[in-house]
Amino acid sequence: MAEGLIEFQHVWKKFRRGEFHDSLRDTIPALASRIFRRTDRSALEGREFWAVQDVSFSVRPGEALGIIGPNGAGKSTILKLLTRILRPTHGRCGIRGRVGALIEIAAGFHQDLTGAENIFLQGSIMGMTRREIAARFDDIVAFSELSEFIDTPVKRYSSGMNARLGFAIAAHMSPDVLIVDEVLAVGDWRFQRKAFQRIEDILHGGRPVVVVSHQLDRIAALCTHCLLLDRGRVVKRGHPDECISEYIAAGVRGQEDHMTPPFRVNALEIAPKDPLRSGDHLTVTLKGEVPERAGANDRLGIRVRSLQNAHVIFMIDLTAHEPALREPGTFEITIDLQMNTGRGYFSIESAMWNNQERRELGKGPQAVACVGVAPFHGGTNLHPRVRVVTRPAPETRELWPA
Amino acid sequence: MDTNSDAVSPAAAAWHDASPARDDDVRWMSLSDEERSIAGDLREIVRDELWRYRGLAYELTRRDIRVRYKQTALGFAWAILMPTMVVLAGAAVRYAMAYIGGRPLSAQDLAGIAIKAVPWSFFVGSMGFAASSLVGQANLVTKIYFPREVLPLAATFAQALDACVGTAVLLLAFALLDVHIGYAALWAPVLALLLLLLTAGLTLLVSCANLFFRDVKYVVQVFLMFGIFFTPVFFEPQMFGALGARLMMLNPISPIVEGLRLSVVLNHNLLNTLVVPGHHGAAVLAWSPWYLLYGAAWALITCLGGLLIFHRAESKFAEYV
Numbered sequence: 042m043a044e045g046l047i048e049f050q051h052v053w054k055k056f057r058r059g060e061f062h063d064s065l066r067d068t069i070p071a072l073a074s075r076i077f078r079r080t081d082r083s084a085l086e087g088r089e090f091w092a093v094q095d096v097s098f099s100v101r102p103g104e105a106l107g108i109i110g111p112n113g114a115g116k117s118t119i120l121k122l123l124t125r126i127l128r129p130t131h132g133r134c135g136i137r138g139r140v141g142a143l144i145e146i147a148a149g150f151h152q153d154l155t156g157a158e159n160i161f162l163q164g165s166i167m168g169m170t171r172r173e174i175a176a177r178f179d180d181i182v183a184f185s186e187l188s189e190f191i192d193t194p195v196k197r198y199s200s201g202m203n204a205r206l207g208f209a210i211a212a213h214m215s216p217d218v219l220i221v222d223e224v225l226a227v228g229d230w231r232f233q234r235k236a237f238q239r240i241e242d243i244l245h246g247g248r249p250v251v252v253v254s255h256q257l258d259r260i261a262a263l264c265t266h267c268l269l270l271d272r273g274r275v276v277k278r279g280h281p282d283e284c285i286s287e288y289i290a291a292g293v294r295g296q297e298d299h300m301t302p303p304f305r306v307n308a309l310e311i312a313p314k315d316p317l318r319s320g321d322h323l324t325v326t327l328k329g330e331v332p333e334r335a336g337a338n339d340r341l342g343i344r345v346r347s348l349q350n351a352h353v354i355f356m357i358d359l360t361a362h363e364p365a366l367r368e369p370g371t372f373e374i375t376i377d378l379q380m381n382t383g384r385g386y387f388s389i390e391s392a393m394w395n396n397q398e399r400r401e402l403g404k405g406p407q408a409v410a411c412v413g414v415a416p417f418h419g420g421t422n423l424h425p426r427v428r429v430v431t432r433p434a435p436e437t438r439e440l441w442p443a
Numbered sequence: 444m445d446t447n448s449d450a451v452s453p454a455a456a457a458w459h460d461a462s463p464a465r466d467d468d469v470r471w472m473s474l475s476d477e478e479r480s481i482a483g484d485l486r487e488i489v490r491d492e493l494w495r496y497r498g499l500a501y502e503l504t505r506r507d508i509r510v511r512y513k514q515t516a517l518g519f520a521w522a523i524l525m526p527t528m529v530v531l532a533g534a535a536v537r538y539a540m541a542y543i544g545g546r547p548l549s550a551q552d553l554a555g556i557a558i559k560a561v562p563w564s565f566f567v568g569s570m571g572f573a574a575s576s577l578v579g580q581a582n583l584v585t586k587i588y589f590p591r592e593v594l595p596l597a598a599t600f601a602q603a604l605d606a607c608v609g610t611a612v613l614l615l616a617f618a619l620l621d622v623h624i625g626y627a628a629l630w631a632p633v634l635a636l637l638l639l640l641l642t643a644g645l646t647l648l649v650s651c652a653n654l655f656f657r658d659v660k661y662v663v664q665v666f667l668m669f670g671i672f673f674t675p676v677f678f679e680p681q682m683f684g685a686l687g688a689r690l691m692m693l694n695p696i697s698p699i700v701e702g703l704r705l706s707v708v709l710n711h712n713l714l715n716t717l718v719v720p721g722h723h724g725a726a727v728l729a730w731s732p733w734y735l736l737y738g739a740a741w742a743l744i745t746c747l748g749g750l751l752i753f754h755r756a757e758s759k760f761a762e763y764v
Binding site: 165 | 496587762
């Protein structure tokens with residue numbers, strides 16, 4: 042078998058809003074026109090709309106493509122096109138090799154059958170042969186941690202047990218290409234970590250992967266490339282950090298603001314661009330201008346936000362430190378941050394707000410950058426200073442920092 | 444929002460510019476009708492779908508059978524309940540006819556009804572289960588890819604197992620009733636295959652039609668309920684006279700069930716014509732070898748047509764279901 046490959050070539054997909062046909066009076070003319078007239082598929086009629094417009098990409102072995110975007114951007118449609126559930130209106134998409142989809146991992150379960158029977162059923166729905174399933178049966182049961190309940194009908198399972206069994210089956214099908222939806226949050230906390238570890242192992246097996254998720258830190262952690270979609274179109278393609286930054290900032294652009302913000306941030310740059318280790322220093326440079334003198338309560342600052350849970354972990358009010366920032370003119374601010382965070386991905390966003398009215402100015406950050414932080418000795422750099430005194434040989438030493 | 448998709452970062456440029464792979468192994472999905480041909484479609488159905496997913500058809504059949512007998516009071520007795528009821532109903536009808544005609548009801552007549560009750564029950568059961576096989580499993584149809592043919596086919600295969608149980612019981616009953624089975628009974632497997640093809644084709648068409656129009660299921664129910672009066676199950680075609688017999692044999696299932704009765708119960712070689720005396724003296728054509736060809740043509744055309752139509756409609760299932 043050749044290596045797996047995922048290919049999307051100028052794919053368009055058309056959908057309709059509402060019911061397909063409301064009554065027989067609609068249906069008969071529609072059927073007649075479909076039979077007698079070759080309708081132009083590129084035209085939109087009535088309530089039709091493009092769910093996916095001219096999307097192209099290819100994913101080769103060793104690459105992992107993340108797809109992000111707001112609701113309705115076309116992510117699910119692309120997943121369904123990839124998994125052959127839908128057919129493109131225009132263009133073509135193709136896959137070489139066996140598709141493993143971590144999507145709807147328990148959809149084939151029959152509630153009246155036992156766990157063991159469902160392993161064979163779901164496994165064959167996913168495309169495994171009976172022999173393959175039999176060979177991996179023990180591994181699947183061990184991974185799901187359901188050996189005591191494997192002869193119990195699935196209808197007696199809890200939802201967590203259901204999901205664990207489904208994930209265990211999907212994780213053991215050794216696909217040539219892998220497609221992952223946001224099913225990563227299955228089971229309890231411990232099983233989730235195990236599942237996430239398993240996905241990483243599969244990813245590092247060098248197969249082409251497509252991941253769709255709203256959990257931006259996972260996209261940043263798993264993917265080598267990224268597509269940002271909006272209303273069916275590719276808005277940006279590139280490195281995950283860049284696409285995530287664009288996605289966070291995208292809420293602002295294109296929307297007319299009802300007021301001109303007092304500060305205009307033109308660029309937010311970070312150095313170094315490579316992932317840091319916890320405790321490393323990060324230099325943030327903010328460039329922009331103040332068109333007119335800003336009000337006394339207008340504030341400009343930056344926020345650092347964890348992409349894992351979107352919580353702000355740090356913010357600084359720059360105008361409080363430098364009142365001259367309110368004067369008309371240009372500014373360039375350099376901020377040195379020591380990233381004493383745990384491992385993870387963080388966005389650094391410009392922010393402006395009114396201190397008195399306690400509200401944001403503008404619709405979101407004008408400039409964003411993303412940074413990944415690797416763990417320091419397994420976690421956060423707590424800047425240890427270690428002093429050791431030994432007896433009976435009297436000696437005092439500073440061990441750390443060396 | 445910036446909709447310029449040319450915003451390619453240097454890191455991604457190499458990835459984006461890489462020429463698309465040209466490889467015959469890639470399974471392409473597109474809507475280009477120009478590339479379609481019946482031969483190509485059939486090759487796709489048989490090689491890429493049915494053969495590759497034969498294990499799935501097997502598992503789904505097993506599931507349908509297991510689920511049917513789980514938490515049921517009757518268990519496998521279910522399999523012979525329907526044929527038994529058909530035989531009893533047929534016996535009642537024929538008894539009344541025999542009473543009016545002043546002729547006794549023979550064991551051979553009962554055997555003739557019994558051998559037609561099993562295929563008829565199989566046909567009715569398959570159509571009933573298959574009609575809702577796609578709509579009833581919409582969660583699978585919209586979420587996981589596999590050739591959808593296996594869903595109605597699995598429902599049909601599960602019914603076929605019931606028919607096998609029914610056949611075993613029937614053979615036992617024939618032994619008790621002392622019905623002699625001759626060499627002509629070797630036609631039975633051929634006729635069973637024709638029935639399987641015909642039923643498979645019709646279940647594909649009906650399940651697919653029911654996905655687009657939900658009233659198909661009710662129409663099918665009505666047809667199945669009254670179909671027994673237009674199919675020679677309780678009756679024999681010659682009871683309707685020369686013209687009536689010919690009309691009765693136009694029903695695609697008639698040659699199959701009549702062929703079964705003639706070959707198994709009457710030990711009649713189906714390659715020979717059979718003419719029997721009618722009730723009013725005139726001779727009636729009860730069987731002609733052309734009936735065999737007619738039944739085979741129906742079975743093959745329905746099966747192929749069902750597969751092709753289903754295959755071409757398949758890509759719309761997830762959107763319409």
